Amino acid sequence: MDDQPHYRFPPASAYRLNRCLFALKSDDAFRARFIKDAHVAMAELGLDADDAAAVVRGDRNALLARGAHPYLVFMADLRLRMEREAVAFEFF
Amino acid sequence: MLVGAFACAHTPQLLARPSTEDRDLVLRVHAAFARVKRRLEALRADAIAIVAGDHVEAFFLDGVPALAVYVGTECAGTFGRYRYRFPIHEPLARAVVEQGVERGFDLFYTQHAPLDYAFYVPLHFTMPEPAVPIVPLHVNVYLPPQPTPRRCHDWGRALGEILRARPERIALMASGGMSHFPGTDRYASPEFEYDRRLLETLKAGHGRELAAITGEELDKMGNIELRTWATVLGAVGDAKADVYCYEPSWHHGNAVVEWPV
Numbered sequence: 392m393d394d395q396p397h398y399r400f401p402p403a404s405a406y407r408l409n410r411c412l413f414a415l416k417s418d419d420a421f422r423a424r425f426i427k428d429a430h431v432a433m434a435e436l437g438l439d440a441d442d443a444a445a446v447v448r449g450d451r452n453a454l455l456a457r458g459a460h461p462y463l464v465f466m467a468d469l470r471l472r473m474e475r476e477a478v479a480f481e482f483f
Numbered sequence: 484m485l486v487g488a489f490a491c492a493h494t495p496q497l498l499a500r501p502s503t504e505d506r507d508l509v510l511r512v513h514a515a516f517a518r519v520k521r522r523l524e525a526l527r528a529d530a531i532a533i534v535a536g537d538h539v540e541a542f543f544l545d546g547v548p549a550l551a552v553y554v555g556t557e558c559a560g561t562f563g564r565y566r567y568r569f570p571i572h573e574p575l576a577r578a579v580v581e582q583g584v585e586r587g588f589d590l591f592y593t594q595h596a597p598l599d600y601a602f603y604v605p606l607h608f609t610m611p612e613p614a615v616p617i618v619p620l621h622v623n624v625y626l627p628p629q630p631t632p633r634r635c636h637d638w639g640r641a642l643g644e645i646l647r648a649r650p651e652r653i654a655l656m657a658s659g660g661m662s663h664f665p666g667t668d669r670y671a672s673p674e675f676e677y678d679r680r681l682l683e684t685l686k687a688g689h690g691r692e693l694a695a696i697t698g699e700e701l702d703k704m705g706n707i708e709l710r711t712w713a714t715v716l717g718a719v720g721d722a723k724a725d726v727y728c729y730e731p732s733w734h735h736g737n738a739v740v741e742w743p744v
Contacts (some may be wrong), residue, residue: 396702400627400628409544439604460626462625463539479710480500481503482501483509
């Protein structure tokens, strides 16, 4: 694993999973639908049950193992936390 | 003509200033950005050609250009609470595409794509007053296979020739770097010593050495974004870098650099 690049070619099998993470990162309307009902939102994108379960758990290792792009995992998680928690920005 | 060349960090924490960050460090980077802004004003730049790596914002897996030029009348984007919009210097952008293709670079262009924060963060801090239009130039850094540093350097050399032949006074800016590993286990342990050695190379005027670095090494050192620097270095040749600052935070080597042109 150590010899693997940090950013690898995203396998086509993970296209829908990466599409979902991309939408969580960049699409405010999708993110709002996800927060309201994650499974309904993910069904829009045709995620299979294992992908959907990994996204709901926010299981980074499982997502990466399934071909998710690390930057998308990172930013999707950050944007969801920004919606769900009071995050102090412009702190100084 | 080309009147200035710069590289600026774009880590979003510099803009959003969350409580996780070292206030004094961030303010030192802001001070370096302010120097760039004053330089752009002194240089009387008519336009800023900014080379950045889209963070899977404009270009998802539906289409992954290696090198792209935004050729619309304006470009806009959002990042969290931030909303931004910039006019594009359309004649200059079009000249870059047309002449770049003539020179053998099969450039992708777009007239409508969201603008990533990699473009916005440096411009937020360095845009001169009065503001000038921009030409956003994308280099793929996050979606393998990325263009080689050699290819970026070659593109930068051609880009520099194109810009030098134009009537406008143009500043060229690389956005990105230095070492950081977003989304990986290495996020809190960048390769700061690698950055420092590289900056010494650039200060000595040996920027062309960046073209010989492999993509594999950039990935290993958290410096995939230095493809934007390689592009600018192609344009500035053997100029010696003036390092305004190098500020290693807990997750990111923040550098601000100018090259004389």
